[in-house]
Amino acid sequence: MKRSADVVIIGAGVTGAALAYELARRGIHDVMILERRFPCAGATGRCGGGIRQQFTTPHNIRLAMESVKRYEVLSEELGVDIEFIxxxxxxxxxxxxxxxxxxxxxxxxxxxxxxxxxxxxxxxxxxxxxxxxxxxxxxxxxxxxGHANPFRVVKGYLHRAREHGVSVEKFTQVIGLEVKGERIVEVRTSRGNISPGVVVNAAGAWSREVARMAGVELPNxxxxxxxxxxxxxxxxxxxxxxxxxxxxxxxxxxxxxxxxxxxxxxxxxxxxxxxxxxxxxxxxxxxxxxxxxxxxxxxxxxxxxxxxxTPDAQPVLGPTPGLENFIQANGYSGHGFMIAPAVARHLADHIEKGVRSEILDKLSLERFKEEIRGEAFVVG
Ligand SMILES: Cc1cc2nc3c(=O)[nH]c(=O)nc-3n(C[C@H](O)[C@H](O)[C@H](O)COP(=O)(O)OP(=O)(O)OC[C@H]3O[C@@H](n4cnc5c(N)ncnc54)[C@H](O)[C@@H]3O)c2cc1C
Missing domain, CATH: 3.30.9.10 (D-Amino Acid Oxidase, subunit A, domain 2)
Structure with missing residues (x-):
């Protein structure tokens, strides 16, 4: 296993897989996915595969609409039939x-x-x-x-990401994050330590525990x-x-x-x-x-x-206040499979160019300081 990477992604569900692929497409190849079990071991491999855009908040609607555009072409792009109906x-x-x-x-x-x-x-x-x-x-x-097959989506994303040099480290659990000043300087795993450029928390329902390793409290x-x-x-x-x-x-x-x-x-x-x-x-x-x-x-x-x-049933996305190289990609509240392709694009743009889209701004961890109106339709 390598001892450093430009981007270290924690979790090989649909979020980690989609993000690794989007980064690789943009020419960022020095990417490691750390997965404590195997791809799809979390919610992705257990989900209903539903892909809907009918939400009640503008952010969820926009992310889902962007994702549907991706799902429409994904089988061809990834070379895997994702069974999108x-x-x-x-x-x-x-x-x-x-x-x-x-x-x-x-x-x-x-x-x-x-x-x-x-x-x-x-x-x-x-x-x-x-x-x-x-x-x-x-x-x-x-x-x-519509709906699609989550296993095939992750398989397709990871296959293409690997072709671009992304490494997927299975049975590699993140057990600690060492912070110095405003950065995570070391990712400690069950198979040794890694010096990261950027760290992405795509650990699904375990994201809260991962964030705590860096002293960050998520409301998830x-x-x-x-x-x-x-x-x-x-x-x-x-x-x-x-x-x-x-x-x-x-x-x-x-x-x-x-x-x-x-x-x-x-x-x-x-x-x-x-x-x-x-x-x-x-x-x-x-x-x-x-x-x-x-x-x-x-x-x-x-x-x-x-x-x-999350308290407003919308994801937590983007950089973490006070920790410049720690990016959140979690808190989907039951609709992450459907919006992950769009989330991956927004985050890859941010990591590549440092731009922060309006959606990343609105859905950042900082929003929980204020009172916000949440998603009402929390169904598959
Ligand atoms: C029953 C059910 C039905 C659902 N139906 C739908 C649906 O129809 N449509 C929809 O859009 N969404 C649905 N969802 C929600 C959807 O499954 C999730 O939002 C989405 O899969 C989240 O993907 P993820 O990659 O962010 O997280 P996950 O798929 O949970 O992946 C996180 C990964 O991180 C790994 N991990 C955790 N901690 C560590 C660590 N310390 N070190 C290394 N790795 C770690 C885990 O092993 C896991 O593989 C459903 C969920 C469930 C449970």
């Missing part, structure tokens, strides 16, 4: 208040150029024919949303989210469906499996990633309320992963 997202509402929230969100999204629309229950059923439209009051749809908290997948059936469902009523989301993979999850409002922060019967019962019940025909499918597997949740 651009069948849109259907968002369901069951009450008048929820429909009003969707209405407000669509107005903001349309202002920013997103082609999302409000639908009646009957129109929603035309988008997703298995829907029991009597359960909902309204819905929104955006045809350019890990929260378990559970997910399940069924046996495969013939492909019939291009659209991904979510509900702001209960936080359920589900889609069909290219192989034909229905994959989906639902949040538990009673879940407390912590590193528990065991699976529960409570989740499976709740998920099945809510899924069948919306699409009773799916009750004929058997669940094959269930698992859990961690959301890295």
């Amino acid at each position: 651009q069948g849109g997202y259907l968002i369901l509402a069951e009450t008048r208040e929820e429909t009003e929230a969707l209405c407000k969100a669509v107005a903001l999204q349309n202002d920013l150029g997103l082609p999302s629309t409000l639908l009646t229950p009957e129109e929603a059923k035309r988008v997703f024919p298995l829907l029991d439209e009597t359960v909902i009051v309204g819905a929104t749809y955006c045809p350019t949303d 908290e890990p929260v378990r989210h559970e997910i399940a997948i069924t046996e495969p059936v013939k492909f019939f469902m291009e659209v991904m469906v979510i509900s702001i009523h209960n936080g359920i989301y589900f889609s069909q993979t290219k192989e034909g499996q229905i994959i989906g999850g639902i949040g538990d409002p009673e879940e407390r922060p912590g590193y528990n990633i065991t699976s529960s019967l409570k989740f499976l019962r709740n998920f099945a019940r809510e899924l069948l309320r919306y699409a009773p025909a799916l009750g004929q499918l058997s669940v094959l597997r269930q698992w859990a992963g961690l959301y890295d949740v």
Whole structure:
């Protein structure tokens, strides 16, 4: 293992992989990714793969719109079929208040150029024919949303990054960060120490612990989210469906499996990633309320992963106040897979040219000093 690198990225999830690739494309090849287990061991390899742009804050909408543009060309660019299915997202509402929230969100999204629309229950059923439209009051749809295979995305990014000389150090845990003055001068790992130019904290739900190694306090908290997948059936469902009523989301993979999850409002922060019967019962019940025909499918597997949740459900991005070479890339609050490609570009531009885009400014750690308005749709 090398003993120094221009850029040391902690974590080989979609964030670390995408950033390494974007840096390499810009000619920054002396990049190391340090991963305590293996690529996709964190939330990325456990996620639903949903890619939506229908958010309620301008920053999340912009980052997601930029990312969709990337996802549209990524298979060709990376030379790996990322299984991107651009069948849109259907968002369901069951009450008048929820429909009003969707209405407000669509107005903001349309202002920013997103082609999302409000639908009646009957129109929603035309988008997703298995829907029991009597359960909902309204819905929104955006045809350019979609979903992809997270494993293939990371594989593609890392493959191209390695071709450019990036090294990916598996089973290499960061155990300490030595600070001198306003810089991190040494990254201590389970396999020896590295002298870094820039250090990027892309450690997902463990970012708070990594930041603490440098004396930096992040407001992020890990929260378990559970997910399940069924046996495969013939492909019939291009659209991904979510509900702001209960936080359920589900889609069909290219192989034909229905994959989906639902949040538990009673879940407390912590590193528990065991699976529960409570989740499976709740998920099945809510899924069948919306699409009773799916009750004929058997669940094959269930698992859990961690959301890295911030107080405003938006990521923490960019340089750290007081530590000039420590960059944050975490706190996605459950929607990191979909925005990572855009985040990687903003951060790579910053590392290459020292520019700080408006989004990096707005989503920096400094914002938590002020009161801010957060993202309302925290669903897959
Ligand atoms: C059940 C579930 C469903 C989800 N569904 C969606 C979805 O549909 N769409 C969407 O956009 N997002 C979804 N998400 C969120 C998404 O998975 C994450 O936001 C995203 O994957 C974060 O990627 P990351 O690379 O930043 O972090 P991670 O993928 O968590 O990667 C961080 C890596 O850092 C490593 N690491 C940690 N500490 C250290 C250390 N000290 N030293 C070295 N390495 C370390 C970990 O092993 C891990 O591999 C979901 C999450 C879950 C749990």
